[in-house]
Amino acid sequence: MSELERWEARFSAPGYLFGKEPNGFLKNKAHLFKPGQKALSIADGEGRNGVFLAEQALDVLAIDISPTALAKSQALAKERGVTLRTELSDLATWQWPAAAFDVVVAIFFQFCTPAERAQVFANIKRALKPGGLLLMQGYRPEQLVYKTGGPSEVENLYTRALLEQAFGDFASLEIDEYDSVINEGAGHGGMSALIDLVGRK
Ligand SMILES: C[S@@+](CC[C@H](N)C(=O)[O-])C[C@H]1O[C@@H](n2cnc3c(N)ncnc32)[C@H](O)[C@@H]1O
Numbered sequence: 001m002s003e004l005e006r007w008e009a010r011f012s013a014p015g016y017l018f019g020k021e022p023n024g025f026l027k028n029k030a031h032l033f034k035p036g037q038k039a040l041s042i043a044d045g046e047g048r049n050g051v052f053l054a055e056q057a058l059d060v061l062a063i064d065i066s067p068t069a070l071a072k073s074q075a076l077a078k079e080r081g082v083t084l085r086t087e088l089s090d091l092a093t094w095q096w097p098a099a100a101f102d103v104v105v106a107i108f109f110q111f112c113t114p115a116e117r118a119q120v121f122a123n124i125k126r127a128l129k130p131g132g133l134l135l136m137q138g139y140r141p142e143q144l145v146y147k148t149g150g151p152s153e154v155e156n157l158y159t160r161a162l163l164e165q166a167f168g169d170f171a172s173l174e175i176d177e178y179d180s181v182i183n184e185g186a187g188h189g190g191m192s193a194l195i196d197l198v199g200r201k
Pocket of ligand 1: 003007018023042043044045046047048049063064065066069089090091092106107108109110111
């Protein structure tokens, strides 16, 4: 089964796999947004985060490889009365615009191999405007013990050293590692080994 088939199968079930409420880390950073800012949410899935950004009056583009997920994200945007632009695309081949976004959001996109991830990280940096904000959350290797969500390949998970190496040239960088219980639909639930990144290009 390809990665696309795997996600299509997961998103074809009724309801929202990761719920309709935004990711908690993202929600806690809402004070950093300014109305009208251009935001990109990568691997946005069924739209819980893209719709939240639109509700904060940001001009949002959400991209994902799954047509089923994007149909659900459009339904959620309609339900909430906001506009969300969506684009069906593979992050590996998407034509990333340069210096185009004030905000890039990357929540749980840990399907990439290390080589693909390096390319995506470089593209995120290029796509941010100078001073632009990157918000990223993922799982740490310790998550393999909790088994409450995320990939099973340790090389896909994030460490502080990995993120510092990738984004150490940012004007500011905060990385927070902690364990916490999260409840994000059936997809992510229970004690989780998390790592948050807040950076400014
Ligand atoms: C763990 S889900 C997270 C979804 C969303 N960020 C959230 O937090 O609710 C991972 C997402 O990555 C998407 N995805 C997987 N491979 C992709 C690729 N190559 N390009 C773009 N999106 C991809 C899946 O369709 C899925 O929506």
